[in-house]
Amino acid sequence: MSPSALSPPPSPSPSSSRPRILIPEKLSPEGLSLLSSANLDIDLRPPGSLTPSALLELIPSYHALIIRSETKVTSQVLSAPSSKLKVVARAGVGVDNIDVEAATKQGIIVVNSPSGNIRAAAEHTIALLLATARNIPRGDASLKGGKWERSKLVGIEVGGKTLGIIGLGKVGFQVARMAIGLGMNVLGVDPYASPEIAKRAGVTELRPKLDDEVLGKVDFLTVHTPLLASTVGLLKEEEFKKMKKSARVLNVARGGVYDEEGLVRALDEGLIAGAGIDVFTSEPVKSGSWAEKLSKHEKVVSTPHLGASTVEAQENVSVDVCREVVEILRGGLPTAAVNAPLILPEEYRRLQPFVNLIERMGSLYTQHFGSGRRFELVYHGELASITNTRPLFAALIKGLVSSISDAGGRDVNIVNATLIAKERGISVDEKHAGDGNSGLTYASAVTLKSLSSTEESTGFDEQVIEGYVSGKQVFISKLDKFAANFQPEGTLLILHNYDEPGKIGNVGGVVGRHGINITFMQVAGLNREARQAVVDGPVDGTENKHAAKEALMILGVDGDVTEELLDELKKSEGILDISLVRL
Numbered sequence: 001m002s003p004s005a006l007s008p009p010p011s012p013s014p015s016s017s018r019p020r021i022l023i024p025e026k027l028s029p030e031g032l033s034l035l036s037s038a039n040l041d042i043d044l045r046p047p048g049s050l051t052p053s054a055l056l057e058l059i060p061s062y063h064a065l066i067i068r069s070e071t072k073v074t075s076q077v078l079s080a081p082s083s084k085l086k087v088v089a090r091a092g093v094g095v096d097n098i099d100v101e102a103a104t105k106q107g108i109i110v111v112n113s114p115s116g117n118i119r120a121a122a123e124h125t126i127a128l129l130l131a132t133a134r135n136i137p138r139g140d141a142s143l144k145g146g147k148w149e150r151s152k153l154v155g156i157e158v159g160g161k162t163l164g165i166i167g168l169g170k171v172g173f174q175v176a177r178m179a180i181g182l183g184m185n186v187l188g189v190d191p192y193a194s195p196e197i198a199k200r201a202g203v204t205e206l207r208p209k210l211d212d213e214v215l216g217k218v219d220f221l222t223v224h225t226p227l228l229a230s231t232v233g234l235l236k237e238e239e240f241k242k243m244k245k246s247a248r249v250l251n252v253a254r255g256g257v258y259d260e261e262g263l264v265r266a267l268d269e270g271l272i273a274g275a276g277i278d279v280f281t282s283e284p285v286k287s288g289s290w291a292e293k294l295s296k297h298e299k300v301v302s303t304p305h306l307g308a309s310t311v312e313a314q315e316n317v318s319v320d321v322c323r324e325v326v327e328i329l330r331g332g333l334p335t336a337a338v339n340a341p342l343i344l345p346e347e348y349r350r351l352q353p354f355v356n357l358i359e360r361m362g363s364l365y366t367q368h369f370g371s372g373r374r375f376e377l378v379y380h381g382e383l384a385s386i387t388n389t390r391p392l393f394a395a396l397i398k399g400l401v402s403s404i405s406d407a408g409g410r411d412v413n414i415v416n417a418t419l420i421a422k423e424r425g426i427s428v429d430e431k432h433a434g435d436g437n438s439g440l441t442y443a444s445a446v447t448l449k450s451l452s453s454t455e456e457s458t459g460f461d462e463q464v465i466e467g468y469v470s471g472k473q474v475f476i477s478k479l480d481k482f483a484a485n486f487q488p489e490g491t492l493l494i495l496h497n498y499d500e501p502g503k504i505g506n507v508g509g510v511v512g513r514h515g516i517n518i519t520f521m522q523v524a525g526l527n528r529e530a531r532q533a534v535v536d537g538p539v540d541g542t543e544n545k546h547a548a549k550e551a552l553m554i555l556g557v558d559g560d561v562t563e564e565l566l567d568e569l570k571k572s573e574g575i576l577d578i579s580l581v582r583l
């Protein structure tokens with residue numbers, strides 16, 4: 001009998017609850033309006049109002065967390081029990097206040113705004129450069145204090161001076177261009193920067209490492225690296241000793257790149273002339289700390305982490321991250337994820353139906369055949385030309401593991417799929433079939449095949465599932481050695497049986513007696529190769545009179561499928577095997 005769908009299975013009902021977003025920091029309204037128009041629930045808390053323990057307690061009820069630099073997103077927050085958290089969005093650049101590794105393990109996407117506040121940070125650096133050179137804050141305070149002090153506040157010019165920039169990334173590059181505009185000579189230190197880009201910015205010299213020659217040469221030094229193991233304490237008292245006594249240092253990157261104690265001592269001892277500091281190791285600065293001493297030092301122009309605090313930058317970062325959050329909560333993929341491979345939105349839209357198909361194929365595999373370890377995933381037709389198959393791989397892992405475990409309480413996604421596959425010993429060979437459209441009814445199809453025996457033998461000899469997409473609907477076209485054509489949705493009873501008269505009536509009767517409603521039924525016969533194998537006969541010459549009559553009966557059912565029902569079906573005449581699949 002040829003496969004036939006008697007009636008379509010029901011589609012899943014949509015969830016009624018709106019995703020919730022916690023925002024414990026100041027975020028510009030431009031982004032917030034994007035969240036509200038996407039019908040998301042926003043919980044705005046005043047900056048500084050949430051203690052770490054309050055955050056830990058609250059976090060399980062939110063799907064997204066949007067923060068700036070004040071909130072510490074620890075591994076505890078990220079692995080809070082019963083958490084629904086899908087995304088942590090940093091409305092800015094630096095993610096050093098987020099435990100990104102812990103987020104990756106939990107499958108939580110971390111996004112940022114990679115360039116929304118770059119100009120603001122660069123301009124603030126230049127503001128501090130000029131303020132330290134010309135004693136602006138001291139002049140202002142002195143005048144407001146009723147004094148007229150001119151000779152005490154003589155500054156230095158920046159034009160013609162040498163500025164050293166450690167970290168020639170996005171901010172460093174802008175600082176270089178602005179400084180060149182002020183007539184400065186710029187020297188860069190960055191092991192990874194491209195010499196061509198540096199040259200384009202007007203940087204006269206690019207060094208891979210901070211050395212004594214650089215330290216002795218610069219009149220101003222500014223750091224624009226992230227806070228990394230290699231950049232913590234990059235300059236200590238020892239380095240300041242090697243600088244000109246007239247030199248001034250700036251930090252609009254992260255507190256800790258200059259060792260704060262070393263810098264305070266260098267300023268006290270007159271090893272250098274001054275500093276402009278926007279960022280500290282404790283923010284707000286802790287009472288009695290070196291950060292506090294530094295911020296209060298008379299030779300330091302200090303600002304309370306204002307690098308990104310411009311109206312324009314805050315609009316940019318707010319819009320950037322809110323857009324990402326909306327997309328992620330809609331089930332899409334981010335474009336600025338810190339811990340997920342980049343995928344373009346149009347590419348993702350194209351892959352989306354196949355993501356759905358492959359996840360269902362993975363789940364069908366595990367529930368029908370048992371849990372496998374080594375797989376081959378073959379992309380046919382137009383799909384074979386896709387190079388970024390990360391979402392498809394992630395969908396397979398999700399499908400394979402989600403029906404048998406909760407992946408350690410984690411949601412499997414593009415962020416943590418590789419990690420989870422590794423933890424569970426699953427390997428997947430992805431193949432792009434060079435078969436063009438030959439033999440395919442649809443433009444693209446996917447085959448999932450086990451390369452090893454399953455942990456539990458299921459009695460099915462060929463562990464293959466093939467599927468395709470038509471419009472937005474997904475179909476299974478091959479299961480085991482049977483040619484099928486059904487939508488992998490809802491609860492399915494898959495019976496491996498001898499296709500003999502009366503079978504459908506018997507099975508329908510048993511299912512009906514147990515109060516289960518059949519939503520569709522389909523009989524899948526042997527596919528072409530399997531039929532041919534029966535005609536050719538077994539290699540040992542023995543006869544298999546039943547083989548030609550083997551079939552799968554696929555039932556979409558509604559209601560509670562009990563063990564008793566499964567037992568009764570298993571005992572029915574001519575039933576070889578049965579599996580219950582929930583998709």
Ligand SMILES: NC(=O)C1=CN([C@@H]2O[C@H](COP(=O)(O)OP(=O)(O)OC[C@H]3O[C@@H](n4cnc5c(N)ncnc54)[C@H](O)[C@@H]3O)[C@@H](O)[C@H]2O)C=CC1
Nearest residue numbers: 094121167168169170171190192224225226252253307308
């Ligand atoms: N104060 C504020 O409000 C703001 C601070 N920032 C901070 O500025 C920093 C830089 O931001 P972007 O330029 O966007 O980052 P980026 O990633 O574009 O550039 C960082 C650069 O540092 C270089 N680098 C890394 N390790 C280095 C090392 N050991 N020595 C020398 N160079 C090294 C990298 O090669 C890269 O070119 C970040 O820490 C960020 O958080 C950014 C915006 C605002």
Ligand SMILES: O=C(O)C(=O)COP(=O)(O)O
Nearest residue numbers: 068069091092093094308
């Ligand atoms: O973007 C960054 O890295 C910043 O440091 C800006 O921090 P903020 O968002 O102003 O708390």
